[in-house]
Amino acid sequence: MRKISDELAETAMDSIERIAGKHPGCRRAHAKGSYYEAVFTPNGQAALYTTAAHLQQEPVKAVVRFSDSSPNPNMIDGLSPVKGMSVQFHLPDGSTTYLTSVTVPVFLTKTPEAFIEMIRLAADKPGPRDLVKMFLKYPESKAAFRIIKHTKPFISYSTSRYYPIHAFYFVNEKGEKQPVKYEWTPDDTFQLKAKQEAAMHAADYLEAELDEQLPIGFDLTITLGEEGDAVDDSTASWPPERKTISIGHLDIGAKIQQPNDHIVFDPTIVPEGIECPNDPVLHARHDLYAASFKRRSQDM
Numbered sequence: 001m002r003k004i005s006d007e008l009a010e011t012a013m014d015s016i017e018r019i020a021g022k023h024p025g026c027r028r029a030h031a032k033g034s035y036y037e038a039v040f041t042p043n044g045q046a047a048l049y050t051t052a053a054h055l056q057q058e059p060v061k062a063v064v065r066f067s068d069s070s071p072n073p074n075m076i077d078g079l080s081p082v083k084g085m086s087v088q089f090h091l092p093d094g095s096t097t098y099l100t101s102v103t104v105p106v107f108l109t110k111t112p113e114a115f116i117e118m119i120r121l122a123a124d125k126p127g128p129r130d131l132v133k134m135f136l137k138y139p140e141s142k143a144a145f146r147i148i149k150h151t152k153p154f155i156s157y158s159t160s161r162y163y164p165i166h167a168f169y170f171v172n173e174k175g176e177k178q179p180v181k182y183e184w185t186p187d188d189t190f191q192l193k194a195k196q197e198a199a200m201h202a203a204d205y206l207e208a209e210l211d212e213q214l215p216i217g218f219d220l221t222i223t224l225g226e227e228g229d230a231v232d233d234s235t236a237s238w239p240p241e242r243k244t245i246s247i248g249h250l251d252i253g254a255k256i257q258q259p260n261d262h263i264v265f266d267p268t269i270v271p272e273g274i275e276c277p278n279d280p281v282l283h284a285r286h287d288l289y290a291a292s293f294k295r296r297s298q299d300m
């Protein structure tokens with residue numbers, strides 16, 4: 001499986017620190033966040049496609065972290081368009097698995113090398129010509145940039161959709177493989193006006209607003225990929241007519257006041273019944289998050 005070198009992972013961390021500054025003890029991306037207790041209740045629909053223990057019939061405990069994508073833990077909520085929702089599922093055998101999602105459905109680049117080149121360029125404070133050259137070199141980034149450009153001001157963690165972006169393989173008892181993409185859909189889509197007003201005021205409104213909304217919930221759906229749908233390209237969408245199935249519900253309850261902030265929401269840690277396709281961005285996240293964890297543990 002393709003992974004990136006330690007040197008490239010360190011270059012990525014150095015470039016992020018050059019852009020956003022050093023923030024001891026903080027994640028080198030998605031630095032500002034809060035944790036919540038949760039329960040995921042599968043509805044049995046995924047059992048046809050996967051033997052994964054947390055997607056059968058029995059509810060499992062989970063920990064959820066909502067975050068702002070910036071590496072700056074003091075970022076004003078309204079200023080960065082992409083937010084995250086990370087879920088750590090606790091499986092019956094004591095192991096854990098992760099779904100780490102953001103509010104945009106596609107990523108900027110097909111490879112980690114291209115993304116790291118972009119952040120290195122950003123750290124060097126590029127001129128308009130350098131930017132044009134970069135976009136011409138990586139035309140696949142257009143889709144994600146277009147979505148981010150047209151994103152409305154972020155209103156609330158509890159009313160947004162979240163996408164793990166990458167495809168995964170579900171593997172059933174017979175060993176049959178089914179490509180899937182997940183999506184979290186919020187139960188709550190109301191109170192827009194009140195939330196828009198809140199958005200105009202406080203710099204840290206999202207966490208405070210979320211704490212007032214608890215308990216909240218999300219439905220987990222999978223889209224079933226078909227022949228020819230890309231499974232190894234994080235910039236590619238699947239055709240909208242693909243079949244989508246609801247496979248369970250996440251109930252998010254109390255805020256965790258003193259969380260274990262050592263969790264690394266590594267999306268490549270999957271249980272039996274789920275496999276990672278050969279998507280280079282997905283696999284690189286294992287090494288990049290380890291590099292970030294090493295730095296945030298050392299400079300705490």
Ligand code: HEM
Pocket residue numbers: 012026027028029030033065066067083084085086100101102107111112115116163164165234263264265281284285288289292293296
């Ligand atoms: C090469 C591309 C990427 C780089 C360099 C990168 C970098 C990072 C880093 C350094 C962290 C902090 C990890 C830690 O200290 O635990 C992080 C967290 C995160 N990343 Fe990425 N990432 C990439 C791709 C993606 C993609 C494709 C997604 C889409 C779902 C994503 C979503 C997230 C989220 C939601 C978090 C927060 C996890 C948490 O709550 O702890 N990242 N990323």
